[in-house]
Amino acid sequence: MLPSTPFSSETLFMRVTSFAFLASLLALLPFSSAVSASGSIKQPEDVLGEDAQALNAFQQQALDTTFATLDAEEERLKKRGETASCTRQNLEIRLDYGSISKKDRKAYSDAVLCLQSKTANTPSSHAPGAKTRYDDFVATHIDQTPFIHYSGTFLGWHRYFTWVYEQALRTECDYQGPIPYWDWPKYANSPQDSPIFNGDEYSMSGNGEYIPHAGTVLSPLPGAPGDPIVLAPGLGGGCVKTGPFKDMQVNLGPVALPNATLGPSGGLGYNPRCLKRDFGPGVAVKFTNYSAVLHIMKQQDIASFQLELQGAPGSGSVGPHGGGHYTINGDPGGDLVWTLWQALDPSNRQNAISGTNTLLNQPPSENTTLDTQINLGHAGGTNISMRDIMSTTKCPFCYVYL
């Protein structure tokens, strides 16, 4: 068993410190996506394996259902003399980072840099380390970490969080397009060569500098069974020195996760350092490949779906969500797979919630319901009920993933 090294702590803190950067991008899209004008998906099926094809079929089915639902709602309202808010016409399409133009990729990273240049809304009395508007999102995540993972709000919170981040990029930093995501299993064999992380000027910067190091050891979550999980070391480990974020300063964290050293003021203090990354194929190949994502999509109830996505405690797996975390050390969200999964059986899944308002129900808390309110603190947005974030095509949202 590998010991817990200082480096593995660093790896863990990056999970949070760089999360907003990544939450906005990574939605575990398990398929490549050349979309025709009619909305159908053309895949080079001969080069895709069986699991990739199965995922592709799921996506097509989800998309068909979503469009049919939108059309039916438009028709229903029309009969009442009303008009629908979200229709095929104004639906926003979130695309894979590799599927948007280089110009649009640059516009996106420019907007993130802009957010990192603006003054924080978080009062320094609350989070002395929150210096920028970008940090507001990091601080909110640190604040709420014990309530938004392995909890009933996990999926809804990350959906709203990503949307509010997108709105901030638009309103505060002139970004025009929908937020892009990372087509994850497509690049699982070599994330460091993907358009998003290859380190060129159109990427979201590359890997950290290579520093020989052991893998990361994850202790079991508090109160959960099982052995530590050992993750293979990546191809980086040091400071990021390429692409738009080569000079990025990480201000907040680390937070108190297993094996991690808590930063000043409970992770909310000022703790400036470079952005480190350590991605490589090891973790991605194991946890974020087509089969792993297909496994998630095949779950029949929300409890299993969200548990497998995060990795069932004691199972030895960190799930695709965890795989995303440890591949690129950011928060991969999970909104895309949730959105697809919901659309595969809307009557049973649209409003399905499972879990309580605390991480693995520690400390014990109330069940999350449609009435449970979430908020994003100083990051932005409003107090909003889980009820109002269950569909990506109902106000305030109007988007799908392609």
Added chain:
Amino acid sequence: MLPSTPFSSETLFMRVTSFAFLASLLALLPFSSAVSASGSIKQPEDVLGEDAQALNAFQQQALDTTFATLDAEEERLKKRGETASCTRQNLEIRLDYGSISKKDRKAYSDAVLCLQSKTANTPSSHAPGAKTRYDDFVATHIDQTPFIHYSGTFLGWHRYFTWVYEQALRTECDYQGPIPYWDWPKYANSPQDSPIFNGDEYSMSGNGEYIPHAGTVLSPLPGAPGDPIVLAPGLGGGCVKTGPFKDMQVNLGPVALPNATLGPSGGLGYNPRCLKRDFGPGVAVKFTNYSAVLHIMKQQDIASFQLELQGAPGSGSVGPHGGGHYTINGDPGGDLVWTLWQALDPSNRQNAISGTNTLLNQPPSENTTLDTQINLGHAGGTNISMRDIMSTTKCPFCYVYL
């Protein structure tokens, strides 16, 4: 006829420079409002005149209709196995500034001061004078002035604008409550003595220092018929020296309105000066009394309603909206009267729009429709259709006025 004096130009620019401050507050509520727990309104009717009582009856009717509609929608969704987003339970109640506690008044003015202390989102390349988050709202109003008055978007734009301002106060400045408004006709005889403008520490500051001056002469709007309108001088005219905003620095404006001198960079340049005010009973008594507001509420179609609210060009009246402008030199919005007016006949008024996308259709533009998109630039919010801001009890809104 009084000549246009330098002072009257000053009066006019204040219309815009202090607008956000006021748009957030003034909704022309034509009734006092002691609200019982059941939501019914108890008025000391014996002290109210006939017009005030008639307005009071309108408000009660509007409120009853709104609650009935909410209940019916909740019931309808329940039958479909769905749940309503906006119900009696989570409805926000916007109250008259004079009806909230002194503590809450202070919390409100503190939040506005906070917004004035934060760095602007508007790029200086666009508006060099926009220094603070508060200025973002002013700059957006200056930018869009030719499209949001005497246009089809007038009412919807101001509704959304006020709401986004309220959200900014909450998210960025820790304000907790709903945004208060000014019960206007209640204080028409003496606005300078009202809780909102009496200049004490719980007010939104008082009048400007008294400087003897002539009234303001308003030239007809471009292309509109009629004689200039002469407004009585107020009891101030100089810098505001009392209350929370006694040190406020106005950065933007003036804008190019009739009789006003355009500030640098088309009103978007940096032009620091004190906050001036010139309110007094003259204008308020004439244009914002109970009878004037009742007259608006009695209009049967949206075209007449919004025209009378702003003052029909050539009629010699500036309407209650204009009366609000020139009483306190800020933008009084009009959302409250619109909300009530809609609720008096929802089937005909809920989605009624009249007008084009430019001021008095100059230059000629397309008709405003439910599909017309508005946005608030760097102030905040998202691109949103008129369709989605027609009801105050549908997402993204969930509020009423009491």
